[in-house]
Amino acid sequence: MEPSEREEAARERVPRIDPYGFERPEDFDYAAYEEFFSTYLVILTRRAIKWSKLLKGSSSVQKSMRVKRYIRKGVPLEHRARVWMGVSGAQAQMERNPGYYHQLLQGERNNTLEEAIRTDMNRTFPDNVKFRRSADPCLQKTLYNVLLAYGHHNQGVGYCQGMNFIAGYLILITKNEEESFWLLDALVGRILPDYYSPEMLGLKTDQEVLGELVRTKLPAVAALMDGHGVLWTLVVSRWFICLFVDILPVETVLRIWDCLFNEGSKIIFRVALTLIKQHQAFILEATSFADICEKFKEITKGSFVTECHTFMQKIFSEPGSLSMTTITRLRESCRAKLLVQG
Numbered sequence: 001m002e003p004s005e006r007e008e009a010a011r012e013r014v015p016r017i018d019p020y021g022f023e024r025p026e027d028f029d030y031a032a033y034e035e036f037f038s039t040y041l042v043i044l045t046r047r048a049i050k051w052s053k054l055l056k057g058s059s060s061v062q063k064s065m066r067v068k069r070y071i072r073k074g075v076p077l078e079h080r081a082r083v084w085m086g087v088s089g090a091q092a093q094m095e096r097n098p099g100y101y102h103q104l105l106q107g108e109r110n111n112t113l114e115e116a117i118r119t120d121m122n123r124t125f126p127d128n129v130k131f132r133r134s135a136d137p138c139l140q141k142t143l144y145n146v147l148l149a150y151g152h153h154n155q156g157v158g159y160c161q162g163m164n165f166i167a168g169y170l171i172l173i174t175k176n177e178e179e180s181f182w183l184l185d186a187l188v189g190r191i192l193p194d195y196y197s198p199e200m201l202g203l204k205t206d207q208e209v210l211g212e213l214v215r216t217k218l219p220a221v222a223a224l225m226d227g228h229g230v231l232w233t234l235v236v237s238r239w240f241i242c243l244f245v246d247i248l249p250v251e252t253v254l255r256i257w258d259c260l261f262n263e264g265s266k267i268i269f270r271v272a273l274t275l276i277k278q279h280q281a282f283i284l285e286a287t288s289f290a291d292i293c294e295k296f297k298e299i300t301k302g303s304f305v306t307e308c309h310t311f312m313q314k315i316f317s318e319p320g321s322l323s324m325t326t327i328t329r330l331r332e333s334c335r336a337k338l339l340v341q342g
């Protein structure tokens, strides 16, 4: 078959809307996706059988070496909410605080907060049919509630752009408002160090930490960035704020989040370093400031990131060792530098 015929045939077989409700982009490569997915489906099926055995008879999922190994190989969609709830501690928090979520929604309203959240509603996943105002049920309302409750719960953070995308994904996976709230709390309150507070010190720190890791592991890229005066925040801030939502393909983001909930924020560095290392030669072709920014957009596209299973294997091998001790030390020194700069 000619490539165009293959693409045509694949277009007929692969649904235009993915299982999560997202419309596939105009330039979606149906033939490549179909080829990847036929292999991935075999892996998914094998993993699903293993997970069913592991979870049989147990009500909650606890962290363990075995669970970690399983999670790195991917959590089947039907178990994803339960696994995220278990390993992140969200389940335990929810059980310890019955009724709390609903109280947050019944309490006194804060107009500033509500206005900020409302403004972002139409901007959250316009490409997802479940978030359209005509959808039934329309997930905009659910999203609104989760964000409002969170803003009341964590007043130091309130609402910050980026949280809408994260809560949106949580809702798509859990299909449950209260669980989404507790998972958001696990991420914002415990897993990510201070990414969403007004000063965003944790976020700024982690961007600098990435810069330092690149300096050690991929010095040529660091030299290029320095040479053209490109700040890391310009090219990677959305990776951190949105946790790769709307940056990498949906399935890949979910595989990353599987590990993020279980292993914590260092997973974000592994993903970022893998993207940069894999495309090092391509990035080094850049000859200007604008070029560099463009390259960093390009490296989040294509088969390398679509093939999520191989991609996830790479994040644990490509960047080499990355201990929590190293990250903690770098966080301390970068944070101190930022505070001095004010």
Ligand SMILES: *[C@@H]1O[C@H](CO)[C@@H](O)[C@H](O)[C@H]1NC(C)=O
Binding pocket: 118, 119, 122, 133
């Ligand atoms: C969102 O879109 C709907 C329908 O298009 C519109 O009625 C509504 O005013 C918009 N909301 C905001 C906050 O822009």
Ligand SMILES: *[C@@H]1O[C@H](CO)[C@@H](O)[C@H](O)[C@H]1NC(C)=O
Binding pocket: 110, 111, 112, 113, 151, 155, 157, 158, 159
């Ligand atoms: C209302 O929310 C805004 C934004 O999150 C916050 O700055 C403000 O302190 C809140 N006001 C009250 C009375 O809680």
